[in-house]
Amino acid sequence: MQIxxxxxxxxxxxxxxxxxxxxxxxINTAAIAVAVNGVVIHRExxxxxRLNHNDSLTVIQAVAGG
Amino acid sequence: MLTDQQALRYSSNLLIxxxxxxxxxxxxxxxxxxxxxxxxxxxxxxxxxxxxVGQLTLMDHDQVSLSNLQRQTLYGSNDVGSLKVTQAAQxxxxxxxxxxxxxxxxxxxxxxxRDHIGTSDIVLDCTDNRDTRYLINRYCYWLNKPxxxxxxxGFNGQVLALKPSADHGCYQCLxxxxxxxPLNCTNxxxxxxxxxxxxxxxxxxxxxxxxxxxxxxxxxxxxxGLIHQWQQAELPKSTTCPICGGExxxxx
Ligand SMILES: [Zn+2]
Numbered sequence: 001m002q003i004x005x006x007x008x009x010x011x012x013x014x015x016x017x018x019x020x021x022x023x024x025x026x027i028n029t030a031a032i033a034v035a036v037n038g039v040v041i042h043r044e045x046x047x048x049x050r051l052n053h054n055d056s057l058t059v060i061q062a063v064a065g066g
Numbered sequence: 067m068l069t070d071q072q073a074l075r076y077s078s079n080l081l082i083x084x085x086x087x088x089x090x091x092x093x094x095x096x097x098x099x100x101x102x103x104x105x106x107x108x109x110x111x112x113x114x115x116x117x118x119v120g121q122l123t124l125m126d127h128d129q130v131s132l133s134n135l136q137r138q139t140l141y142g143s144n145d146v147g148s149l150k151v152t153q154a155a156q157x158x159x160x161x162x163x164x165x166x167x168x169x170x171x172x173x174x175x176x177x178x179x180r181d182h183i184g185t186s187d188i189v190l191d192c193t194d195n196r197d198t199r200y201l202i203n204r205y206c207y208w209l210n211k212p213x214x215x216x217x218x219x220g221f222n223g224q225v226l227a228l229k230p231s232a233d234h235g236c237y238q239c240l241x242x243x244x245x246x247x248p249l250n251c252t253n254x255x256x257x258x259x260x261x262x263x264x265x266x267x268x269x270x271x272x273x274x275x276x277x278x279x280x281x282x283x284x285x286x287x288x289x290x291g292l293i294h295q296w297q298q299a300e301l302p303k304s305t306t307c308p309i310c311g312g313e314x315x316x317x318x
Binding site for chain 1: 102104105106107192193194195196199216217218219220222223224235239240241242244245246247254256261286288295297298299300301302304306
């Protein structure tokens with residue numbers, strides 16, 4: 001199925017879990033927040049949240065400086 | 067009632083329908099706590115002072131260093147070694163003598179936050195480290211005080227307006243303590259205009275709140291200055307959040 005990640009199209013396995021997606025794409029999750037279709041998915045739900053066709057993922061790097 | 071001098075000074079605010087004389091009077095009657103007078107706090111404080119926020123409380127324990135001057139434009143070369151809050155208070159009074167400024171050369175701690183969050187109308191988190199951010203978030207939730215959190219690194223900036231009585235998530239829902247950021251401002255660098263943009267956004271959100279406009283509460287706005295794009299994400303409450311989730315939800 002097709003999804004977008006920060007606006008870029010990606011093809012991924014059907015019903016992929018969010019945690020599997022990060023593993024698959026080798027994304028370092030130590031300091032990110034992620035939103036699916038504009039809503040933040042909390043870290044504790046990454047292992048159960050399944051992605052759907054046409055989902056739009058936003059991966060946001062944590063920043064704390066000022 | 068505005069004086070003739072105030073009517074002139076704030077004429078550009080008065081000309082905006084959505085501020086006007088009522089809004090200006092509200093700004094003059096307001097108190098804002100700015101925690102951190104670095105890259106975010108200096109632009110935020112300048113816009114709030116020039117707009118006529120009546121009382122500004124500045125909290126920062128740090129001194130101006132040479133490496134701050136690249137982005138902390140309220141300070142000059144002669145300020146190096148002086149306390150940030152003292153120099154900032156002086157500059158801001160020069161910008162607008164209407165503003166009553168309290169300069170606290172103290173670090174944000176449980177005691178200082180408890181004392182000063184309660185008396186403010188709204189709090190701006192302009193600090194540079196995650197531990198202080200958690201503490202400010204915790205005290206704003208305990209004291210039910212709206213919080214405008216800004217942060218930046220490299221070419222990235224983020225801003226998030228939080229209203230503890232609303233049902234969106236809090237700062238710690240967004241970044242639980244397990245989130246480990248490898249780099250901060252000191253060791254990762256920051257493009258100066260990014261803190262200017264985010265600090266100005268924090269001031270804008272505060273002015274909107276104080277003049278009774280709707281804010282995008284609980285919506286993270288993240289700016290990538292390399293590609294000039296803003297991303298938005300709604301932040302729900304995490305049921306496991308020790309600050310606002312589960313049994314802690316709206317529990318005051
Ligand atoms: Zn929370």
